[in-house]
Amino acid sequence: MKKFAFNRAETLEDAVSAGASAGVRFIAGGTNLIDLMKENVERPDRLVDITRLPLGEVKRQADGSLSLGALVSNAAVAEHPLVRGHYPLLSLALLSGASPQLRNLATVGGNLLQRTRCCYFYDLATVCNKRTPQTGCAARNGINRQHAILGHSQACIAVHPSDMCVALAALEARVRVLGRQGERTIPIADFHRLPGNEPEFDTILRAGDLITAVELPSNDWSEHSHYLKIRDRASYAFALVSVAVALQLDGEYIVEARLALGGVAHKPWRLESAELALRGQRTSNSSYQRAAETLLQGAEGFEHNRFKIELARRAIVRACAEAAKGTRR
Ligand code: SF4
DSSP states (O other), X not given: OOOXXXXXXXXXXXXXXXXXXXXXXXXXXXXXXXXHHHTTSOOOSEEEEOTTSSOOOEEEOTTSOEEEEXXXXXXXXXXXXXXXXXXXXXXXXXXXXXXXXXXXXXXHHHHHHOOOOOTTTXXXXXXXXXXXXTSOBTTTTSOOTTSOSSSOOSSOOOOOOOSHHHHHHHTTOEEEEEETTEEEEEEXXXXXXXXXXXXXXXXXXXXXXXEEEEEEOOOSXXXXXXXXXXXXXXXXXXXXXXXXXXXXXXTTEEEXXXXXXXXXXXXXXXXXXXXXXXXXXXXXXXXXXXXXXXXXXXXOOOTTTTHHHHHHHHHHHHHHXXXXXXXXX
């Protein structure tokens, strides 16, 4: 590991100012960054510890939304009564990720910023456009079982690893960010990027930007939601495919739906047209299959991951059917 300087930010403004310099990384839980530093994938000159900043609260806001401070742990969010009561989809997604030890340390902000688990990204002996731009992508013709089937580019076929972000996509969360130009709010749909020609950038954040909170709009999704995660083993594994679904029902009919996929693209995958395909339909497998076809339009796999297309199709149908039965708490 490369030697680095370390200091603590005492105020939000200190952190933003320090974070704007080249070679600086914020650290909180460190559950991904430290791994990357040990492998020499990340080589910061300075770490700025942000754990003393006042970003550790979960609170109701005047407009009815729920604000999750960027430093609240994944475990605390998952177990919070307001999250369990009003946003059980988020709680289920968080509890399906990582291990209890990691969830105790990992934060809301860090979860948003975790990097791909593409094995070639971590292996300095191979080429990787995300790690070192313009060098190539070892995964395209390598072991690409975990990789993307949607939204990939010639430059990168990696997937975003977060479960939390898939639920946030379905819940239409907003990310609050403090930067050198002040505070702004970014819809979660715009926060992560597709790889295009610049896979080195996972998000639209700029140097010095500090995530301060995630806001969950007030909604009516708590009664019929489900998070289905398909993975190689029952715990402590990243998703091959995951589905976050939330339905509003009127008897046997779907009034509104939200649907997002994980494990299939460089960002959580959500299409309004797939949700519109469910609106006004009966809660039936044929309705869910139509939505799945729409959501998976254009899916294209590689040598080892073509199975994900059919897997995703079936997972969507199953997740919708589970959500229609009622949220499991
Ligand atoms: Fe690197 Fe992306 Fe290719 Fe993986 S898929 S080797 S992260 S460029």
